Amino acid sequence: MDRSLIEATPADAGMHRRAFLERTAGGLGLIALNTLLNPKLLASPARGVVHPLHFPQKAKRVIFLYQAGGPSHLETFDYKPKLAEMDGKPMPESLTKGQQLAQLQGRPLICFGPQFPFRQWGSSGQQICELFPHMGSIADEVCIIRSMWTEQINHDPAHTLMNTGSIIAGRPSMGSWLLYGLGAETEDLPGFVVLVSTGRGGQNQPIAARQWSAGMLPSRFQGVKLNSIGDPVLYIRNPEGISRELQKDSVEAINSLNRTAHRTLQDPEILTRISQYEMAFRMQASVPGLMDMSKEPAQVLERYGAKPGDGSFASNCLLARRLAERGVRFIQLYHRDWDHHAGIRENMPLKAQEVDRPTAALIQDLKDRGMLNETLVVWGGEFGRTPMSQGGNGRDHHIKGFSFLLAGGGVKPGISYGATDDLGYAAVENPVSVHDFHATMLYLLGIDHKRLTVKHQGLDIRLTGVSGQVIHEILA
DSSP states (O other), X not given: OOHHHHHOOHHHHHHHHHHHHHHHHHHHHHHHHXXXXXXXXGSOTTTOSOOSOSSOOSOSEEEEEEETTOOOGGGTTOOOHHHHHTTTSBOOHHHHTTOOOSTTTTSOOBBOOOSSOEEEETXXXXXXXXXXXXXXXXXXXXXXXXXXXXXXXXXXXXXXXXXXXXXXXXXXXXXXXXXXXXXXXXXXSOXXXXXXXXXXXXXXXXXXXXXXXXTTSOGGGSOEEOOSSSOSSTTOSOOTTOOHHHHHHHHHXXXXXXXXXXXXXXXXXXXXXXXXXXXXXXXXHHHHHHHOOTTSOHHHHHHHTOOTTSOOHHHHHHHHHHHHHTTOSEEEEEEOOOBOSSOHHHHHHHHHXXXXXXXXXXXXXXXXXXXXXXXXXXXXXXXXXXXXXSTXXXXXXXXXXXXXXXXXXXXXXXXXXOEEOTTSOSEEESOEEHHHHHHHHHHHTTOOTTTOOEEETTEEEOTTTTOOOOOGGXXX
16 A cells, blocks of 8 residues: 555545546446447457357468559450550550549550460469569469559559458558457467568558558557568667567566556556557567578578578568468568569569569468368568550559459459459459458458447448448358
8 A cells, every 4th residue: 555645644635535536437437438438448458359260260361462563464364366466556445434543644555465475284284474483483373363453543542442341541551450350370470461572563551551451450469560671670689788588577577667657547548558469578589589491491591582681572472481490470561673664574574573483382382281171371562563654665563454463362262253354454243352361361261241340439330331242252
């Protein structure tokens, strides 16, 4: 008991009693208000709010190989011989009149045929560009969606829509929704990790940290970006003269003060601060071992084409597998330079060299380790590229039709789903929106997208907004 209460004068004691009652009532009131507004916000990050699961769970985790900038579906997964026939001819006005374009608005629209040959791969016979022979070699393991479409034609809002399901800044990212819904499987690493790489042959896309923000969810659900070169996390090493024991004492002292503050203020963000201090301390021991790939067999490094520590997409793919093994729930790899307004003929081979082998290696490695059936792997960007030329040898942003590749995690392998028209302009068969993709991803993880919500400004916010349908036809 506080000695000041024992030794206080009656007047002082009365003041202490009033302060005690005010603070207690305020604290209880805040707890009651939080409970009324959204009781789930106080849920344990280790468990998640979806308990029990809404559906049988097929996937436990997601690895999203995000090709930022908009890879051309016409040089990857969507072969259009009719477009090749019409190369250099005017684009039919019946397709483009009144349609939203980016930098080609008001300019002559000329058909621009596929720049590289396609071939059929595997027993499934899926059409994949010959620039991607390793991905072609696993055609029987993947599902290719050729009828994706999106609403936003410029990079930043399209990234925001793909990541958060909304163009409104400040909404939770899909990784944060997963962590909020399912909780974490690891105590030594964040449940949501982001890795960024840059290569050759395209304009670099700036990737803002808000793309992995927790939005209005408690900040403990936000993604943690690990650096691919140098120390993976700033200040991961103790300063000279500071032992781990002393660091632990410091963390315990700080969190003791934070717990005292939380008892008074009942601010959920104080709980986040406590958990993040504890996580940071554990990461000082776990992260160096995670990043040390010296014990990976030479054949594994060769399979990925990885050179540990070089910050490449290949090394990040290998690191993604290591993160998945350690229980990280959502792993997102951004490869940033797929923006091909010009020079697509020269630059697409460079991009293919960077992503083809490691993508296939990751999927095959997960399968060999018995992990692919419970890991959903996604390959795609924020939109596609136009079947019309830009600058003679480039493609503009395109939202009416593009492709995604999916593998594992309950997805039916060796199939193609949906189609664009003969010129690759618009999704015409089984169109799949961004919200449809999100709804399907959540379904595979055991979550009903309509029931994973958080109350914000009087509305029930969800990843899929007010739309979204599960694409049952692609499910195993």
